[in-house]
Amino acid sequence: MAADPESKPGQIEQLRLRERLTKLRDLPLLRGVGVSGELGRLERQIERIAAEPSADEVWHSVELARHQDRPYTLDYVERIFDDFVELHGDRALADDPAIVAGLARFRGRTVALVGHQKGRDIRERTYRNFGMPYPEGYRKAIRIMELANLHRFPIFTLVDTPGAYPGVTAEQHGQGGWIARCQLEMIGLEVPIVSCVIGEGGSGGAVAIAVADRVLMQENAIYSVISPEGCAAILWRDASEAKKAAAAFKPDARHCLDLGVIDGIVPEPPGGAHMDHDAASALLAESLETALGEIDGNEPKARRLARRDRFRGMGVFVTP
């Protein structure tokens, strides 16, 4: 696991929270609003805030997660797995290069691999559609996961996408529906699944292949409901406020871990994964092996239900 980020005094944050605390106490009581729960939570948050990554650290993660030299799925595949056989096509319409899938050997056994794939140069970026899948990509993912389930191969997924492709054809082919079905598929599988966000975990297009027994994030990966630019454009009406937006919605690994969304943080070599692809791969391989080991021996039906319960329990709300 990664070392904790340096403690920050976060005094301004604390001040802001205290202001809001005061404000909340004075709020006229709306019918049923859970103010008491909110007070307790804010107080706990004040205790915790000193250890939280600062806005600059969060933005640093955003930049590293998108770094042009950061290893992509196939960079890890060639270093981590033996004898990777890529499988193509959704058996319906197309083969989506933004998602790679196939079978490989990992520590002496056969596993299935599904991951988003970005491109390194302009030609490959265009070919890979910048790692933004069409519904065909999710159908391919479903096909390979079904294959793995049938033959009892564990599944690894590597998540690295700005999001599912927002285009006319993608919509016509049912982008939303296939993202939904890919999640439903993963909830239903009886083989072990380990997912790791290795770069950008962009919204629905990312979570579509991240419904796993163990969800990991690399130290400098981000996982978010919307891109910082998209959030800034909507809430601040200005895409250039992306840094502010990122600080507000906290897509970094440390916050995701605190919120119980991920199970562990995969360390990166000093400076970030882009500095040393081999070292980053070795660290990722070790984390994947450990995570798989934790769930490998579990009874398949119980493992499936535990996965479902894990996601069923996601979220924070208050009951007065």
Add this chain to the structure above:
Amino acid sequence: MASRIDVSIENRRDDRPGEAAHGPNTCPRCRSHYRDDELDANLRVCAQCGYHFPVRARGRIAQLADGGTFFEQDADLRSADPLGFFDLKAYTDRLAEAEMATGLGDAIVAGAAAIERRPCELAVMEFAFMGGSMGSTVGEKFARACERAADRGAPLVCVTASGGARMQEGILSLMQLPKTVSAVDALREARTPLLTVMAHPTTAGVLASFASLADVIVAEPGALLAFTGPRVVQQTTREKLPDDFGLAESNSRFGHVDAIVRRSDLRPYLGRLLALFA
């Protein structure tokens, strides 16, 4: 501000052309104007041209459920503010304003009901509450509705109207996708039917999770049903969009919905389906 892109969900009442220039009771398509009671009497559908005006959650329940059968559950659930989110306004302030504006605790109302004398669970989303966005509370109320439906062996009817996940809850709002999908999985395991009525708009996180997983998907005429809305597609891809981009009619042509049902036919249509599933 003109040069800045505005893709705000909360501040846009409707993507279909024209409405912004008119009052809420003026038909954007044919410009007929109605009094509230006239519009309500016609299920908030334009009597001249058939345009479907938005319906609030309570109004929808009154339209669909047999009189006096709706029994609300989880009305006291409220959103927390897990991130201490603050954009131009604090999330807690937005929540309080939305509650005062709509009289609802969050963007979904759920409970037991009967439609055409068939018992069911009914969950209806409220677009007027922060764009019908799905945060932890919406996800939780939907998941609980699934669980009650499975327990009672009664089908779940869900009317969706949502701009997607609620950004103010960050990654936890994204997690409502697999959460509601998990709830649907349990519902399917119990062989309990799920019927969704996709109203305008059903987009992004809600379309990419439980809404699309129903056994039967019904759409309202003219509803926008898209993972990515036309404005963002246009801005991102610079593609020329078809006139009916993302609308129910286009979704029907591409095979993503079972039927487009006019509001006046919706209740009997659901009644027939519930009878067939009974």
